[in-house]
Amino acid sequence: MGISLIDSLDTFIIMGLYDEFEGAKYEIQNLNFTENNRYINLFEITIRLLGGLLSSYHLSNHRYNSLLDKAKELGDGLILAFTQSPSGIPFSDVNLKTKVASSVGSLESTTSEVATLQLEFADLSRTTQNLLYMNYSDNVFRLLHKIVSSPRSKFSPIRGLVPIFISPYTGFLNEGAKISLGARGDSYYEYLIKRCVQECHAIGLCKVSRFLSKKDTKSHVLGMPRNLSEQDVFRNPSFYDFASKEESHTSNYDFVFNLLSDYLIAVESMHKNLVKKVTYTLDKSSDNVIANDAEAREYLYVNELEGTRLEPKMDHLVCFLPATLAYGLIHYTQLISLFPQFNNSLNLTIGDVYWNTSLHLELAIELTNTCYAMYEFMPTGLAPEIVHFESASPNFIKRGPFYVKYSDTHNLLRPETIESLWYMYELTQNPIYQEWGWRIFLSFEKYTKIPSGGYSSINNVMDTDIPDFNSQFTSGRFNERLHIYYKDKMESFFMSETLKYFYLLFHDDQNGTLSESLIPLDRYVFNTEAHPLPLGGSL
Numbered sequence: 194m195g196i197s198l199i200d201s202l203d204t205f206i207i208m209g210l211y212d213e214f215e216g217a218k219y220e221i222q223n224l225n226f227t228e229n230n231r232y233i234n235l236f237e238i239t240i241r242l243l244g245g246l247l248s249s250y251h252l253s254n255h256r257y258n259s260l261l262d263k264a265k266e267l268g269d270g271l272i273l274a275f276t277q278s279p280s281g282i283p284f285s286d287v288n289l290k291t292k293v294a295s296s297v298g299s300l301e302s303t304t305s306e307v308a309t310l311q312l313e314f315a316d317l318s319r320t321t322q323n324l325l326y327m328n329y330s331d332n333v334f335r336l337l338h339k340i341v342s343s344p345r346s347k348f349s350p351i352r353g354l355v356p357i358f359i360s361p362y363t364g365f366l367n368e369g370a371k372i373s374l375g376a377r378g379d380s381y382y383e384y385l386i387k388r389c390v391q392e393c394h395a396i397g398l399c400k401v402s403r404f405l406s407k408k409d410t411k412s413h414v415l416g417m418p419r420n421l422s423e424q425d426v427f428r429n430p431s432f433y434d435f436a437s438k439e440e441s442h443t444s445n446y447d448f449v450f451n452l453l454s455d456y457l458i459a460v461e462s463m464h465k466n467l468v469k470k471v472t473y474t475l476d477k478s479s480d481n482v483i484a485n486d487a488e489a490r491e492y493l494y495v496n497e498l499e500g501t502r503l504e505p506k507m508d509h510l511v512c513f514l515p516a517t518l519a520y521g522l523i524h525y526t527q528l529i530s531l532f533p534q535f536n537n538s539l540n541l542t543i544g545d546v547y548w549n550t551s552l553h554l555e556l557a558i559e560l561t562n563t564c565y566a567m568y569e570f571m572p573t574g575l576a577p578e579i580v581h582f583e584s585a586s587p588n589f590i591k592r593g594p595f596y597v598k599y600s601d602t603h604n605l606l607r608p609e610t611i612e613s614l615w616y617m618y619e620l621t622q623n624p625i626y627q628e629w630g631w632r633i634f635l636s637f638e639k640y641t642k643i644p645s646g647g648y649s650s651i652n653n654v655m656d657t658d659i660p661d662f663n664s665q666f667t668s669g670r671f672n673e674r675l676h677i678y679y680k681d682k683m684e685s686f687f688m689s690e691t692l693k694y695f696y697l698l699f700h701d702d703q704n705g706t707l708s709e710s711l712i713p714l715d716r717y718v719f720n721t722e723a724h725p726l727p728l729g730g731s732l
């Protein structure tokens with residue numbers, strides 16, 4: 194409950210839900226993070242709570258110090274995962290009461306988890322003017338950079354891609370672990386480019402070029418608590434200024450550059466080694482999709498790599514990738530102007546670092562298409578947790594180009610596809626992304642909304658009359674009319690991310706005219722839990 198309160202707070206601000214914002218803020222003041230003698234997950238608490246508190250503090254124009262105090266209280270506890278680590282790679286969990294960090298029950302941390310803390314810790318540092326948080330968290334990227342850019346890695350076919358486990362004891366990646374852009378790998382790649390953009394702005398190398406127009410300010414005000422004046426909102430005082438005095442530009446320049454090159458190499462390597470395509474011919478009698486004629490369609494997907502074996506398996510989590518590629522492209526011009534090596538042409542090469550913008554765009558477009566199809570081909574219009582692209586096993590259900598394991602037929606109200614639809618819409622202004630988003634929204638409304646309040650994850654996105662649909666997947670509370678089993682669980686990311694991205698996706702359609710985004714992507718960086726943090730500089 195406490196998690197949902199904090200995770201939803203900036204959604205309330207953005208949507209103009211004033212009473213909910215006030216109520217949640219009041220409750221948050223009374224939360225005591227050190228009360229419980231139990232381990233909490235460093236990553237989850239950072240992205241959901243630290244990110245949520247910082248973002249709400251910024252979006253309410255630093256008016257509520259209690260939000261920053263709580264963020265600092267959390268940061269001071271969470272930092273123990275770094276300070277108690279012998280390698281600098283944080284432990285996965287911290288007990289805020291006993292002040293002990295540990296990778297509970299395991300010798301390893303998850304790679305995406307240790308590399309998805311840096312936006313939040315950097316923002317906390319800059320906002321509290323205490324570089325400690327940022328120094329520890331950025332050190333993870335520095336260590337990972339050393340590994341991925343080592344001469345050995347340079348000649349590896351998987352150059353730039355990281356296995357999903359890493360040891361906090363030795364600081365080494367577990368080379369036997371699989372490589373995945375889904376669970377446990379995903380947001381490492383996301384934070385490479387986002388932290389690069391954030392730092393580039395924070396130290397004044399990148400500049401936000403646009404200023405708030407009257408129209409922007411007005412639309413922002415719509416989303417703010419009543420008692421804030423127009424001048425108060427969404428203006429970002431130059432609290433980042435101190436940073437340029439305190440920090441060394443040279444080392445930060447290298448840091449920004451290394452993040453960018455690690456990101457570009459990872460995308461290139463992913464494209465060469467993991468991305469494949471299937472062709473599927475629509476079957477008009479059984480596919481419940483909107484199509485004029487029988488059509489052959491191509492679907493791009495990202496394999497997992499287990500040792501040397503490619504697994505044609507894609508988590509819904511991978512659908513964050515188009516959004517990340519789009520974010521990079523939005524900041525492309527700013528970033529390339531920084532590095533003289535990048536200046537020569539549109540297709541840039543420095544040594545072997547290359548930003549092939551048309552490849553990035555194509556990947557983003559094609560993967561968004563596949564992610565939407567994961568919804569489109571399912572009888573409920575909602576995507577399962579994992580899809581496969583080949584299978585001979587009877588334990589899979591075939592829908593369109595997808596094979597789905599019985600055990601993966603659930604939908605947890607995840608945001609990634611909606612996130613990518615919004616980013617792609619921002620990048621291209623193509624209304625198809627709004628249309629797809631609307632269809633998915635209607636499916637969420639139909640199949641996951643609970644009449645008495647809230648939404649629920651569901652146990653299967655298929656029909657329940659599939660033969661052999663065994664009891665494991667027909668557990669939960671049954672809705673007879675819809676043939677849906679509710680899990681009776683709503684993850685906090687549904688309010689924090691899924692609904693927020695829907696809102697942002699449809700926001701500009703007011704009065705049938707295009708308006709600027711409520712949270713423009715050239716002025717904000719969203720953490721992986723959809724909490725927008727301002728980019729420093731000229732705001």
Ligand code: DMJ
Binds near residue numbers: 240608690721722
């Ligand atoms: C969220 O907590 C974050 O988006 C995270 O990066 C991945 N998993 C969930 C949503 O699916």
